[in-house]
Amino acid sequence: MTRILVLGGDGYLGWPMSARLSAGGHDVLAVDNYLRRRICRETDSEPLFEVPNLLRRARRWQEVSGHRVEVRIGDLDDWAFISEVFQSFRPEAVIHFAEQPAAPYSMMDYGAARLTLMNNLGVTFNLIQAVHRFCPDCHIVKLGTMGEYGTPNIDIEEGWIDIEHKGRRDRFLYPRQAGSLYHTTKVMDTDLLWFYVRMWGLRVTDLMQGPVYGLATEETEADEALLPFLNYDEIFGTVFNRFMVQAVAGYPLTVYGKGGQTRGYLNIRDTMACVGLAVETPASKGELRIFNQFVETFSVNDIAERVARAGKALGLAVEIRSVDNPRLEKEEHYYNPAHVGLKDLGFEPYTLTDQRLGAMLERITRYKDRIRPELFLRGVKWN
């Protein structure tokens, strides 16, 4: 049994991760300030179905499973709050999901950009300081993003690269250049963690995660009240979930531009498995361990075709339509990322099959009447 602190424990990944870890017998404290809920409300990007607040979900989870997730609501960017949390809970591991996670939101306007930068850097900074002061042996598991690497014209390695230059050699963090301010804050998080790992001998695992899709995990699928957020709008909905909801709504799948944009995707169940493995095998003192966390690479066109095929098998009339790309990104590019570290720890991927895709579409169909098609395109422009 490990004392595990989950920062951002109300989120799409934070909540099911808290449930999973408590089911695994760990002592779990989930902390959140409901920032994501507030922003969704303010931007009219409410998820497909209502999600009870974290305290209610934790209570419901205890009723159905007998496992307990302790909850605290507060702002981790506030030093008084986070230091009190660390001093009282004394975590052995901390999983850091507590960031503003929407790339389009980070590009929306001054206020949204500033909030993203200051919140994400501020919380990561406070986390580092709290670990150093109150539990220096604690393992930090940080959710990074594959988006830190961007789309370079060379193979993407797992966090590090050996460079031979003019006859000499050294090893460096793999070069990073991200495609949104949100993703850039994660580049900065890695810079900050790497600095303090070297100075203070922290133990850090930085999980460079691809876009996640899916509706539920083993622990959360049985009970409506336990499901994670399902956002399908332009701002908070990632492409896979958005396409699935569009297919159910009879709305064309909105491919941005040419649709050759390729990324490494994973199911929300894979996130549970990968983060679980990272927690079970902590990084060493003074180690920044980086894993690329995804299962399969798809282009946007691949995803549209997969969703269309699964939708048609269920009798849905699915159309694919290219729309002007609101982002500045390469629409055709080389993409060959490594991902062996988590497999070496024993990770068994939950790959996408038409059957699994069909089951997700069927579940979304239960909420068909709640879909608001005006949320699919919101006009946030990158430039």
Add this chain to the structure above:
Amino acid sequence: MTRILVLGGDGYLGWPMSARLSAGGHDVLAVDNYLRRRICRETDSEPLFEVPNLLRRARRWQEVSGHRVEVRIGDLDDWAFISEVFQSFRPEAVIHFAEQPAAPYSMMDYGAARLTLMNNLGVTFNLIQAVHRFCPDCHIVKLGTMGEYGTPNIDIEEGWIDIEHKGRRDRFLYPRQAGSLYHTTKVMDTDLLWFYVRMWGLRVTDLMQGPVYGLATEETEADEALLPFLNYDEIFGTVFNRFMVQAVAGYPLTVYGKGGQTRGYLNIRDTMACVGLAVETPASKGELRIFNQFVETFSVNDIAERVARAGKALGLAVEIRSVDNPRLEKEEHYYNPAHVGLKDLGFEPYTLTDQRLGAMLERITRYKDRIRPELFLRGVKWN
């Protein structure tokens, strides 16, 4: 004549730069919030001699030279203030010195570290947003630091590196890993600028400057009231200036550890020349232009020996003493940084000679009675 905004116009470099540019016939607005003065007061790191406030210096400069530096005091991290400054002044170029500049201060405690991170990132972010909104053609000249690169085992190129990896090629920002939180905030500044250069087509010159030494510039040397700050303490005093003051005080030159730490140094007069050249030849739209800004590489031992030799020529009894290194850094390492970009623009370095060193020591001797030896070592530890 160019409308030039100098952010951090009260600082060691910001003030003489403002005077220089006004002498060159430019329309100069210097902005500062006196953060550096406040921190020096709070940490008992007052400079060697009193420096009149920015308004008084600008007035004195106008009396002696006839040139005008306009002054505004306010916090550039405050959007209301910076947006008003940009809307009213409409700069064609902006020089960004407005950062907490002391590496030891950034490692001192939680509050100092948090202030450094939030101030430096916050001001750079606001600057980018203000330029984009109010004068998108404005050239941003950003003071970065050679410290962003750290001390890699391969040659340091000028900002960028071509990497060939598994038979494919791409060009990246040169890998950066800094040795203090202050230097890490500059790594992050570069990440942020590079992101918005790509998104919004900004014009940016990032000057990776080495440690600066020296007491005065052409414009400021004649009048006591116009001299820049001279810090010689452990927190704000950089090694060269600190050694010169120690030599005058009859205090041993405090070499940290083995003293093999090598960096690229420049005289404060070189900063004037380099920044001036950058302003005269703006970066292109959508260009992040990076120059390595230094003149000569010295190890700490080299500097100690140079200062000792010049001191002895003036009859000073100079001793060199190794003290425990409060920093975590390599004390012996490879160091071979490129610096051709500024020379290509016509930069003529002001190299260090024994005569110039002697003249600086003589000037410091005028203030010998004001030297407080207890400021030389303050006990800020990196770990």
